Amino acid sequence: MSLLSVKDVSYSYDGIVNVLLDVSFDVEEGAITGLVGPNGSGKSTLIKNIFDLVKLQSGTIHIGGHEHARPEAKQQAIYLSSNDYLPEFLTAREYITMMARLFDVTVDHGKALALFREFSMEGRYDDLVEDYSHGMRKKTQLVSALVVRPPLIVIDETLNGIDLEALHLAEKEFRRVREEGGSILLCTHDFSVLERLADRTVFLDLGHVVYDEPTGDLVAEHGSVAEMVFDYLETSQR
Numbered sequence: 161m162s163l164l165s166v167k168d169v170s171y172s173y174d175g176i177v178n179v180l181l182d183v184s185f186d187v188e189e190g191a192i193t194g195l196v197g198p199n200g201s202g203k204s205t206l207i208k209n210i211f212d213l214v215k216l217q218s219g220t221i222h223i224g225g226h227e228h229a230r231p232e233a234k235q236q237a238i239y240l241s242s243n244d245y246l247p248e249f250l251t252a253r254e255y256i257t258m259m260a261r262l263f264d265v266t267v268d269h270g271k272a273l274a275l276f277r278e279f280s281m282e283g284r285y286d287d288l289v290e291d292y293s294h295g296m297r298k299k300t301q302l303v304s305a306l307v308v309r310p311p312l313i314v315i316d317e318t319l320n321g322i323d324l325e326a327l328h329l330a331e332k333e334f335r336r337v338r339e340e341g342g343s344i345l346l347c348t349h350d351f352s353v354l355e356r357l358a359d360r361t362v363f364l365d366l367g368h369v370v371y372d373e374p375t376g377d378l379v380a381e382h383g384s385v386a387e388m389v390f391d392y393l394e395t396s397q398r
């Protein structure tokens with residue numbers, strides 16, 4: 161079943177240039193979908209449309225079967241942005257409690273503490289976010305999504321700046337989310353992560369979906385996700 165359904169979405173910031181043009185794709189239940197594309201191809205704009213952070217101009221978006229601007233849809237998906245902005249005046253415990261309340265779930269602090277330990281942040285759960293490093297803030301965003309665990313987690317370059325050990329652990333946790341039936345939309349320029357994790361890869365260029373195929377098929381055809389992108393950039397009339 162499709163957990164996220166994007167159909168014929170177009171978007172323009174200035175009413176003249178289309179940053180997205182008739183974009184359609186689905187994220188299935190229990191699947192990890194990769195979203196890739198050159199800088200400026202429209203990935204963040206697409207994610208902003210999904211989360212109703214900009215007003216949908218045309219097309220439709222459904223999350224968990226609900227029209228994307230409905231409160232029911234907003235309970236189904238969490239957005240991990242590319243920045244590391246967190247409320248500096250809260251501790252991680254307070255931040256995760258706040259996120260759990262927003263999603264109307266009971267927070268499991270034991271799970272959060274275990275993840276803090278695994279992500280090498282033992283003893284920092286009750287410290288103010290203002291004292292955290294960049295990587296710690298990114299890891300706190302990840303932990304909050306893993307504890308709140310709505311059906312869909314959307315990750316927009318959130319893994320930038322975390323160390324290899326944390327990346328390895330994050331990948332393990334994402335596989336666990338998938339095994340438990342959760343879905344992830346993973347937007348990243350790190351193609352090796354996609355090859356290891358993504359069931360499907362959606363490749364966006366100049367606001368168009370160029371490829372939407374099983375990652376294994378793209379790798380079999382081109383050799384790697386990076387080669388797929390290079391092949392396209394070399395041969396397309398952009």
Ligand SMILES: Nc1ncnc2c1ncn2[C@@H]1O[C@H](COP(=O)(O)OP(=O)(O)OP(=O)(O)O)[C@@H](O)[C@H]1O
Nearest residue numbers: 173174179197198199200201202203204205206349
């Ligand atoms: N608030 C805005 N106002 C006007 N134009 C914008 C705005 N945000 C993005 N754009 C433009 O929309 C296009 C797509 O940008 P977007 O940030 O969606 O791309 P992206 O694929 O996420 O890029 P990157 O990989 O660099 O993060 C770009 O040409 C960008 O300049």
